[in-house]
Amino acid sequence: MPRGAADAPLIEIGMGTMDQNKGVLIAYGHNLAAGAEAMMYAESNNLWDKVDIGGVCCTAHDLNRIGLGNGELKVPKGIGTKPKVAGAMGWWRKMIRSGVMECVMVDEQCVFCDVLGDAEKRKIPVIATTDKIMLGLPDRTNDSIDAIVDDLVSFKMPGVAVLDPVKAGEIGIRVAIAVKPKRAEAKVQNLITEAQLQEGIKKCTTCNECAFVCPPHIRISKLIGDAVKGDLLSFSNSYEICVGCGRCEQSCPQGINILDLFEYANRQYVKNQKFKMRSGRGPARDTEIRAVGAPLVLGTIPGVIAPV
Numbered sequence: 001m002p003r004g005a006a007d008a009p010l011i012e013i014g015m016g017t018m019d020q021n022k023g024v025l026i027a028y029g030h031n032l033a034a035g036a037e038a039m040m041y042a043e044s045n046n047l048w049d050k051v052d053i054g055g056v057c058c059t060a061h062d063l064n065r066i067g068l069g070n071g072e073l074k075v076p077k078g079i080g081t082k083p084k085v086a087g088a089m090g091w092w093r094k095m096i097r098s099g100v101m102e103c104v105m106v107d108e109q110c111v112f113c114d115v116l117g118d119a120e121k122r123k124i125p126v127i128a129t130t131d132k133i134m135l136g137l138p139d140r141t142n143d144s145i146d147a148i149v150d151d152l153v154s155f156k157m158p159g160v161a162v163l164d165p166v167k168a169g170e171i172g173i174r175v176a177i178a179v180k181p182k183r184a185e186a187k188v189q190n191l192i193t194e195a196q197l198q199e200g201i202k203k204c205t206t207c208n209e210c211a212f213v214c215p216p217h218i219r220i221s222k223l224i225g226d227a228v229k230g231d232l233l234s235f236s237n238s239y240e241i242c243v244g245c246g247r248c249e250q251s252c253p254q255g256i257n258i259l260d261l262f263e264y265a266n267r268q269y270v271k272n273q274k275f276k277m278r279s280g281r282g283p284a285r286d287t288e289i290r291a292v293g294a295p296l297v298l299g300t301i302p303g304v305i306a307p308v
Contacts, residue, residue: 015091018052018084023051025102040079055084057089090244096122102183105126123155126160127161206221206224223238
């Protein structure tokens with residue numbers, strides 16, 4: 001890993017960075033071990049033309065830092081430029097509702113408790129890679145890789161726990177590639193249609209239970225009211241404000257799948273969602289802080305924007 005460096009390379013972040021023509025593997029959480037091994041497997045087997053790897057939360061930062069420091073010789077220089085920063089933790093439910101991934105590996109922190117249920121509904125195999133979060137999945141660490149891949153690709157089981165990061169990385173890559181054509185139908189089925197959108201918004205009674213529990217205080221009933229009039233712009237304008245917690249859906253007495261409404265209104269936007277950020281550059285150095293301290297206080301330059 002590199003130390004604090006002001007010239008850390010610029011990389012892209014966002015769901016639009018994931019190549020939907022390839023099998024997409026998401027490494028989600030706080031520990032990069034399995035995601036890093038997936039990168040090594042893709043590199044050593046020349047599979048980057050068939051698979052795209054994206055990180056979510058802190059794992060995203062660390063995957064992009066691999067190869068920038070002076071670590072093990074087995075790490076190809078610059079391999080960290082190949083995985084993408086798919087998004088922040090709060091984007092998880094937005095990502096899975098939009099169906100941008102074929103397989104997900106979770107590790108030890110910042111993982112939503114219902115990740116398995118969300119993924120199983122959409123036929124997205126889940127691989128738990130540490131004993132800290134196993135999601136109740138069977139420990140298949142000692143089983144053969146071929147057997148595990150077959151079970152996941154055939155959807156015999158929604159997920160497995162594989163506590164060997166090297167093994168988990170290979171399984172993640174192979175499953176992402178093999179499962180892509182098999183889950184194409186499920187991907188389409190889980191995206192709501194215009195008719196389902198209309199059915200959902202007509203259920204709203206403007207009770208505002210959703211607004212009471214929304215962390216950023218989005219007036220969802222107003223968004224729905226605009227949608228009833230044929231205007232989805234309010235849903236689009238609030239998409240980045242929404243933290244994807246799902247509390248609105250849990251509190252809605254009418255059972256409206258509100259995050260699905262957000263997904264429908266932003267379907268095209270998600271395909272093109274891209275930003276720029278510095279690649280896990282490490283801590284800001286004292287010399288940098290001194291250089292920008294006065295301009296920040298005086299307001300002559302903008303402040304810091306945290307991407308995750």
